[in-house]
Amino acid sequence: MTADDDTAAHLPAPGRRDILEAAATAFTRNGYAATTIDDIAREMGATKGRVYHYYRAKADVFLDIVTAGMQELIDGIEPIAGNGGLDPATRLWRMAHHHAGLMMTRNSFQRVAMRAVEMRRLGEAPAQQQALETVIAMRDRYEQIFADVIDEGREAGEFREVDSRLATKPLLGALNWISLWYDPQRGDYNTRQRLADEYADFIVGGLRRSPR
Amino acid sequence: MTADDDTAAHLPAPGRRDILEAAATAFTRNGYAATTIDDIAREMGATKGRVYHYYRAKADVFLDIVTAGMQELIDGIEPIAGNGGLDPATRLWRMAHHHAGLMMTRNSFQRVAMRAVEMRRLGEAPAQQQALETVIAMRDRYEQIFADVIDEGREAGEFREVDSRLATKPLLGALNWISLWYDPQRGDYNTRQRLADEYADFIVGGLRRSPR
DNA sequence: TTGACGACATACCGGCGAGTATGTTCGCCT
DNA sequence: AGGCGAACATACTCGCCGGTATGTCGTCAA
Numbered sequence: 001m002t003a004d005d006d007t008a009a010h011l012p013a014p015g016r017r018d019i020l021e022a023a024a025t026a027f028t029r030n031g032y033a034a035t036t037i038d039d040i041a042r043e044m045g046a047t048k049g050r051v052y053h054y055y056r057a058k059a060d061v062f063l064d065i066v067t068a069g070m071q072e073l074i075d076g077i078e079p080i081a082g083n084g085g086l087d088p089a090t091r092l093w094r095m096a097h098h099h100a101g102l103m104m105t106r107n108s109f110q111r112v113a114m115r116a117v118e119m120r121r122l123g124e125a126p127a128q129q130q131a132l133e134t135v136i137a138m139r140d141r142y143e144q145i146f147a148d149v150i151d152e153g154r155e156a157g158e159f160r161e162v163d164s165r166l167a168t169k170p171l172l173g174a175l176n177w178i179s180l181w182y183d184p185q186r187g188d189y190n191t192r193q194r195l196a197d198e199y200a201d202f203i204v205g206g207l208r209r210s211p212r
Numbered sequence: 213m214t215a216d217d218d219t220a221a222h223l224p225a226p227g228r229r230d231i232l233e234a235a236a237t238a239f240t241r242n243g244y245a246a247t248t249i250d251d252i253a254r255e256m257g258a259t260k261g262r263v264y265h266y267y268r269a270k271a272d273v274f275l276d277i278v279t280a281g282m283q284e285l286i287d288g289i290e291p292i293a294g295n296g297g298l299d300p301a302t303r304l305w306r307m308a309h310h311h312a313g314l315m316m317t318r319n320s321f322q323r324v325a326m327r328a329v330e331m332r333r334l335g336e337a338p339a340q341q342q343a344l345e346t347v348i349a350m351r352d353r354y355e356q357i358f359a360d361v362i363d364e365g366r367e368a369g370e371f372r373e374v375d376s377r378l379a380t381k382p383l384l385g386a387l388n389w390i391s392l393w394y395d396p397q398r399g400d401y402n403t404r405q406r407l408a409d410e411y412a413d414f415i416v417g418g419l420r421r422s423p424r
Numbered sequence: 425t426t427g428a429c430g431a432c433a434t435a436c437c438g439g440c441g442a443g444t445a446t447g448t449t450c451g452c453c454t
Numbered sequence: 455a456g457g458c459g460a461a462c463a464t465a466c467t468c469g470c471c472g473g474t475a476t477g478t479c480g481t482c483a484a
Contacts, residue, residue: 029332033245036471049433118392120241169393170386170414177385180330202382206418248441261463
């Protein structure tokens with residue numbers, strides 16, 4: 001981090017930033033295949049030329065959104081997961097809380113990112129196909145971070161005896177689903193916090209050993 | 213319902229059955245917008261003519277799949293929810309278990325159904341748009357069935373103090389997410405049971421009042 | 425001052441795919 | 455035995471959309 005990047009270390013070039021934002025909302029609204037390049041341009045108050053000046057294909061725009069979204073997730077979670085000062089249950093709670101927050105505040109990006117993971121093919125171009133698999137790899141890394149914390153919690157006796165890798169499925173499923181029903185228009189900071197609290201409670205509760 | 217329908221009371225005409233099945237797998241593979249009518253036909257070993265003989269538009273095929281999927285869900289859950297002989301926690305456990313099972317065994321239909329709920333528009337035709345809202349209404353009814361059981365469980369002191377309607381979100385989110393990652397090719401009956409057990413445990417655990 | 429290049433807009437092309445129009449082949453009823 | 459309609463297949467149309475080619479306007483360096 002030198003003087004002034006716009007956000008993270010991973011640089012979305014200044015001209016591309018607007019395109020990604022517009023495309024994310026457009027994709028969120030109508031899905032990938034159904035949204036036109038003209039839709040994206042109109043969302044920015046521009047025309048096709050602008051988009052194709054920065055991107056060579058529609059799929060490239062999509063992939064940039066997805067990787068940005070995944071990177072946001074990873075960047076947010078890693079420091080929490082690695083904080084050895086906290087017991088695993090607390091860490092998991094905060095990870096879930098943060099993930100839930102991103103699903104709401106960064107809804108358009110995250111929703112597009114979620115959709116990418118369920119795609120098998122993106123087009124005929126093998127380069128794009130490989131990029132998609134890179135995204136899948138990021139998702140796997142991300143799941144593994146959760147799985148590791150769950151393992152720690154199980155070994156510490158806080159959690160039930162579960163296959164940690166498998167346990168991430170309902171956990172992240174519940175959280176990811178937020179991106180599908182949450183309306184980013186509605187809801188202030190407080191209601192978002194309350195929602196994230198509720199989700200984090202639910203998730204940690206689901207892994208805790210039974211009351212008796 | 214006269215003499216012999218093929219399955220439930222809600223009759224998918226004999227000729228349509230194959231189309232729905234083929235279309236469901238095609239939609240699951242490539243998404244709604246990206247799949248061609250020819251794709252669907254090829255999946256059946258037929259041609260466009262066959263599809264358009266039974267359906268007037270692509271969206272109609274889609275809607276039939278979705279409503280069938282939703283109906284499967286409702287039909288399976290209602291008798292469990294209404295079984296007063298069981299305490300709410302047990303009923304909820306079985307409901308979650310059954311829902312999880314459907315997400316696996318009827319993966320293609322359910323996955324398409326899930327995708328429909330996240331759609332805003334389906335096309336320009338207002339008739340289809342209204343049909344989509346009918347589906348949303350079915351989804352709401354379905355959520356309400358879960359919410360009612362959660363309320364009973366809360367009043368009986370089995371569950372935490374939660375907004376029942378809101379609590380269905382993480383619950384069904386976790387379950388619905390199965391349809392996105394589960395591969396119907398893999399997995400026998402036993403592994404599916406184990407998975408559904410795990411999910412049901414997780415969910416009921418997430419709602420139980422804390423250990424202390 | 426000019427000319428070269430970045431940052432777009434505009435005009436255009438080509439293919440694909442939803443929907444339609446038109447066969448063709450059966451079984452069934454009379 | 456003949457014709458009639460259901461159940462498809464085949465052939466065709468036509469608009470839309472991804473991508474490209476070309477034009478235009480500013481800005482900055484020499």
